[in-house]
Amino acid sequence: MIALVLGALIAVAAVVIVALPFIRDNGEPELIDFGSESEEILELIEERDRALAALKELEFDHRTGKVDDEDYRETVGPLRRQAAEALQALDARTGKRSTGEGSAAEDLGEQEHVQGDDHDGDSGRDDVGEPAVDERAHQVAARREPDQRNERERDPEREHDL
Amino acid sequence: MARSRRSPARLVIALAIAALLAVFLVYTALSGTTPALQPSNLAGHNGTVSLTGKVIGPVKGDAHLQGGLRFKLHNINGVSPTVPIIYHGSVPDLFEVGRDVNVTGQLQGASFVATALTTKCPSKYTSKA
Amino acid sequence: MPDLGRAALVVSFMLALYALVAGTAAAITRQRRMADSARYALIACFGSTAVASGVLVRALVTHDFSYAYVQAHTSRDLKTIYSLTAFWGGEEGSLLLWLLVLTGYAALAVTLNRKLLKDVVVWVVPVIGGIATFFSFMLVAVASPFTTVPRSVDGAGLVPSLQNPYMVAHPPMLYLGYVGLSIPFAFAAGAMLSGHTDERWIIATRRWTLAAWTFLGFGQILGAHWAYVEVGWGGYYAWDPVENAALMPWLAATAFLHSVMIQERKGMLRIWNMVLVALAFELSVFGTFLTRSGVIESIHSFAKSSIGGWFLGFVVASTLFSMALILWRLPLLKARTKLESPLSREATFLYNNLLLVALTLTIFWGEIFPILTQLFTGQQQTMGRPYFDFFLRIFGLPLLLLMGIGPLIAWRRSSARALMKTLRWPIAVALVTGAALIIAGAGSSAPGLIAYTFCAFVLTTIVIEFVRGTRATGSLFQLVARNRRRYGGYIVHASIVLLAIGIVGSSAYGTTKELPLARGQTMTVPGYKLTYASLKDTPSVTETGRSVETRGYLKVSGRFNGTMSTAYVNSSALGISHEVGIHTDWLRGEDLYVILDQVVGNKVYFKVLVKPLVNLIWIAGYVFLFGSLVTLWPDAREQRRLVTRLSLARA
Numbered sequence: 001m002i003a004l005v006l007g008a009l010i011a012v013a014a015v016v017i018v019a020l021p022f023i024r025d026n027g028e029p030e031l032i033d034f035g036s037e038s039e040e041i042l043e044l045i046e047e048r049d050r051a052l053a054a055l056k057e058l059e060f061d062h063r064t065g066k067v068d069d070e071d072y073r074e075t076v077g078p079l080r081r082q083a084a085e086a087l088q089a090l091d092a093r094t095g096k097r098s099t100g101e102g103s104a105a106e107d108l109g110e111q112e113h114v115q116g117d118d119h120d121g122d123s124g125r126d127d128v129g130e131p132a133v134d135e136r137a138h139q140v141a142a143r144r145e146p147d148q149r150n151e152r153e154r155d156p157e158r159e160h161d162l
Numbered sequence: 163m164a165r166s167r168r169s170p171a172r173l174v175i176a177l178a179i180a181a182l183l184a185v186f187l188v189y190t191a192l193s194g195t196t197p198a199l200q201p202s203n204l205a206g207h208n209g210t211v212s213l214t215g216k217v218i219g220p221v222k223g224d225a226h227l228q229g230g231l232r233f234k235l236h237n238i239n240g241v242s243p244t245v246p247i248i249y250h251g252s253v254p255d256l257f258e259v260g261r262d263v264n265v266t267g268q269l270q271g272a273s274f275v276a277t278a279l280t281t282k283c284p285s286k287y288t289s290k291a
Numbered sequence: 292m293p294d295l296g297r298a299a300l301v302v303s304f305m306l307a308l309y310a311l312v313a314g315t316a317a318a319i320t321r322q323r324r325m326a327d328s329a330r331y332a333l334i335a336c337f338g339s340t341a342v343a344s345g346v347l348v349r350a351l352v353t354h355d356f357s358y359a360y361v362q363a364h365t366s367r368d369l370k371t372i373y374s375l376t377a378f379w380g381g382e383e384g385s386l387l388l389w390l391l392v393l394t395g396y397a398a399l400a401v402t403l404n405r406k407l408l409k410d411v412v413v414w415v416v417p418v419i420g421g422i423a424t425f426f427s428f429m430l431v432a433v434a435s436p437f438t439t440v441p442r443s444v445d446g447a448g449l450v451p452s453l454q455n456p457y458m459v460a461h462p463p464m465l466y467l468g469y470v471g472l473s474i475p476f477a478f479a480a481g482a483m484l485s486g487h488t489d490e491r492w493i494i495a496t497r498r499w500t501l502a503a504w505t506f507l508g509f510g511q512i513l514g515a516h517w518a519y520v521e522v523g524w525g526g527y528y529a530w531d532p533v534e535n536a537a538l539m540p541w542l543a544a545t546a547f548l549h550s551v552m553i554q555e556r557k558g559m560l561r562i563w564n565m566v567l568v569a570l571a572f573e574l575s576v577f578g579t580f581l582t583r584s585g586v587i588e589s590i591h592s593f594a595k596s597s598i599g600g601w602f603l604g605f606v607v608a609s610t611l612f613s614m615a616l617i618l619w620r621l622p623l624l625k626a627r628t629k630l631e632s633p634l635s636r637e638a639t640f641l642y643n644n645l646l647l648v649a650l651t652l653t654i655f656w657g658e659i660f661p662i663l664t665q666l667f668t669g670q671q672q673t674m675g676r677p678y679f680d681f682f683l684r685i686f687g688l689p690l691l692l693l694m695g696i697g698p699l700i701a702w703r704r705s706s707a708r709a710l711m712k713t714l715r716w717p718i719a720v721a722l723v724t725g726a727a728l729i730i731a732g733a734g735s736s737a738p739g740l741i742a743y744t745f746c747a748f749v750l751t752t753i754v755i756e757f758v759r760g761t762r763a764t765g766s767l768f769q770l771v772a773r774n775r776r777r778y779g780g781y782i783v784h785a786s787i788v789l790l791a792i793g794i795v796g797s798s799a800y801g802t803t804k805e806l807p808l809a810r811g812q813t814m815t816v817p818g819y820k821l822t823y824a825s826l827k828d829t830p831s832v833t834e835t836g837r838s839v840e841t842r843g844y845l846k847v848s849g850r851f852n853g854t855m856s857t858a859y860v861n862s863s864a865l866g867i868s869h870e871v872g873i874h875t876d877w878l879r880g881e882d883l884y885v886i887l888d889q890v891v892g893n894k895v896y897f898k899v900l901v902k903p904l905v906n907l908i909w910i911a912g913y914v915f916l917f918g919s920l921v922t923l924w925p926d927a928r929e930q931r932r933l934v935t936r937l938s939l940a941r942a
Contacts, residue, residue, distance in 0.1 A: 002295075003292050003293075003294040003295040003298070004294060004295075004298075006295050006298075007294060007295050007297075007298030007299065007302075008298075010298065010299055010302050010338075010339055010342060011298070011302050013335070013338075014302050014305070014306055014332075014335050014338075014339060017331050017332070017334075017335040018306070018309060018328050018331055018332050018335065019328070020327075020328070020331060021323075021324040021325075021327035021328045021331065022324050022328060028323055029323065030322070030323055030324070031321045031322065031323065032321045032322075032323050032326060032409060032410070032413060034321075034409070034410040034485075034487070039486075039487055039489065042487075042489045042491070043489060046489060046490055046558070047558075047627075049932075050555075050556060050557070050558065053556065054556065054702070060763075063763045064756075064759040064760050064762070064763040065759050065762075065763075066699065066713070066756075066759060067701070068712075071701065071709065075701075075703075170630055170631075170632065170633045170638075171629070171630040171638075171641060174630075174633055174638070174641065174642075174645075175641075175645065178642075178645045178649075182649050185685060189678070189681060189682075195660070195664075195672040195673060195674055195675075195678075196672065196673050196674075196675055197670060197671070197672050197673075198661055198671040198672060198673040199670075199671070203670075212673055212675075224889070224891050225889065226807060226888070226889055226891055226896045227891060252805070252886070252888045252889075252896075252898060253867065253888070253889060254524065255452075255522065255523065255866075255867060255868045255869055256865060256866045256867065256868060257866060257867055258866030258867065261866065
């Protein structure tokens with residue numbers, strides 16, 4: 001007898017749980033929005049992260065002596081160029097989507113804010129508190145970037161998530 | 163240095179598969195497999211075979227003495243002719259009449275001379291008291 | 292109460308089916324409410340399965356013999372812990388455990404990822420729903436744990452050899468591993484179904500895969516150790532079908548774990564990864580099928596049953612589904628970059644994949660060969676130990692070597708010169724070790740010698756990595772804490788090297804000797820002299836009948852001075868069983884293993900085995916666990932990585 005009652009209760013509970021989303025309204029849109037643009041941006045983000053991670057790994061390997069000076073010099077140039085290109089492509093893409101001048105900085109600011117929390121920046125953005133303006137300057141003067149980046153990379157406190 | 167534009171990956175994989183097949187062919191050509199038989203289809207197989215069946219008593223003799231341990235096997239399921247087994251070696255755990263076992267050896271005359279004997283783990287549960 | 296259990300399982304089945312059907316509809320039409328509802332259904336499915344499990348646990352612990360299952364797997368005198376573990380002792384209970392773990396994992400996985408992988412999770416839900424539908428259907432219609440029978444006074448007991456802590460831990464660990472592989476599979480399928488094959492699914496499921504792989508690996512070592520001490524033939528692995536059933540998915544998962552690193556770093560091997568994760572999943576279900584259906588002769592006996600056909604159907608259907616999915620999404624899975632050189636780290640990962648898959652397929656072929664020959668020639672043929680041992684060496688030795696080369700070789704392309712330069716120390720150590728071993732007598736086994744030198748090679752590379760890293764960062768602890776994946780991985784590699792050394796030592800360099808000894812007589816094995824001292828018979832009467840324990844005592848001298856004993860028990864209920872005597876020399880890692888084979892007249896046949904380095908195998912298990920834990924340790928940064936990616940995409 002108890003078994004039947006409990007069984008019925010479980011069945012009822014199941015129905016209620018399943019019906020919940022139809023009954024209550026949590027303010028989200030009716031249709032799930034994925035956005036095809038997001039997929040492209042995700043790819044660009046992946047390329048950027050890949051390029052920056054490769055750079056970080058090279059720095060770490062060089063620091064620990066696995067990669068010697070000669071090989072390091074050979075490899076670091078192309079990797080930095082790759083990273084700069086990836087950053088440019090990504091910023092171009094996200095910059096394009098802003099509606100006005102203000103929002104370009106906003107987008108970067110948001111990127112900054114989100115990555116500021118990420119103070120060990122596995123994406124390579126270790127610059128906590130770096131003003132947004134500098135970033136733009138980075139993209140334009142790609143050649144300057146490697147040196148500044150180099151310094152940050154050399155900081156032994158940098159974590160390394162592989 | 164001119165580098166082929168095609169990724170070497172495909173070549174690597176093709177070579178690997180070829181190597182694998184070659185190793186396989188060589189191995190099976192050299193050693194071959196063992197037939198897994200039951201008492202009912204043992205007749206006529208003269209090489210080394212693996213035989214699985216149920217132990218029928220009486221169990222006589224000694225696995226460590228010259229005469230060997232002697233018992234009979236018949237099919238695990240159903241009726242079948244019985245095969246007399248002579249075994250030399252260590253007697254594994256849980257060997258007893260009624261147990262399913264596997265022997266490896268050769269038919270010699272009317273008896274099967276076994277060099278290896280394993281018992282199938284019986285039901286994990288003992289029979290009710 | 293069995294009615295409650297049955298009802299709960301019916302509810303589970305309906306919920307799983309709903310998750311499958313409504314989930315699919317929701318994913319296609321992008322209806323948020325329906326998608327949420329399907330997801331809730333999956334979570335509720337865990338709830339009702341938990342209720343059913345609770346009913347079974349209660350019945351087991353209270354010895355409710357009106358349940359056929361309780362009758363068959365417990366007895367009144369069984370210790371409570373073994374009554375509890377009887378949950379998975381039989382087929383029905385283990386299916387219930389599968390469903391419980393599956394829905395539990397699923398509930399957690401979809402809840403944690405519902406925001407960041409919204410587009411993928413909406414498809415993950417119906418995929419898991421499909422798997423859960425199969426298992427719950429089996430539980431409701433084919434193999435129910437809640438069948439009732441006339442109540443009996445007592446139940447069947449559990450054979451004594453299974454009543455030990457290893458057998459408590461071994462099955463659930465394996466299940467946590469097997470079932471755990473469904474999660475990355477479901478996410479991979481979700482990624483393909485949604486068309487969003489970016490790396491989020493890999494980042495999200497990385498820890499699930501690692502955890503499942505760890506459980507599966509450690510569970511196997513536990514099983515091997517139990518076999519070694521309890522079953523007592525002196526070995527720990529017999530290439531038995533049931534053992535292979537756990538090894539194959541583990542090997543496929545190993546390949547997958549490594550291969551995804553390449554996808555993350557280079558965007559390559561994406562098709563490989565989809566194939567590997569599907570292979571790991573299919574092999575884990577196939578493994579369950581093999582173990583439970585009795586379709587292949589095995590010394591692990593589980594009752595032959597009717598679920599075999601159903602399982603085979605499920606494996607075939609899900610394999611076809613995976614293949615179709617991968618073929619359909621092939622354009623999306625094209626690599627971003629190409630392999631530049633056969634001498635590069637990317638290439639070594641590719642070789643790693645190839646070797647692991649080759650080994651897996653070899654074992655698989657050996658497994659199904661008897662079935663195939665039976666089908667096509669009417670005559671069952673088996674592949675014996677030599678087949679498996681041979682291919683383990685052919686594929687295992689190069690894999691060992693790759694473990695050392697991989698971490699050191701350069702990305703993109705390397706030259707033979709550069710490689711030799713990087714590897715000069717490991718090669719030197721390996722050669723010196725090889726020479727020293729030959730002098731020490733290890734030349735008796737060529738594969739053994741090669742394996743040992745390879746192990747020295749790999750260990751040197753690992754030590755160098757740790758030394759270099761510690762010098763650069765100043766603290767070993769900080770080094771590992773900040774680079775958990777890399778150094779945790781090295782620790783796991785070290786455990787595999789230890790495992791290899793243990794396996795090689797105990798097999799290639801072991802000794803087995805059997806002699807009849809009269810009282811006072813001595814036998815000699817390398818390192819030890821054993822003298823038969825005395826024999827003692829101890830009869831006893833238990834509930835199941837009478838038994839006599841015959842215990843032989845040996846005086847040992849040599850590397851160890853003392854006494855050992857070993858016994859053989861003749862029980863009217865169980866027949867003969869052996870209790871081996873093991874003496875472990877921890878300094879050498881060596882075991883002296885004695886078995887009392889038989890008493891013949893006034894002589895006793897003793898089988899003595901010397902197993903050098905065998906204890907490294909068990910130590911390797913713990914090192915493996917430790918290394919995996921280091922790699923698994925939660926990393927807040929990784930979660931943020933996912934978050935930043937998504938918010939950027941949304942911005």
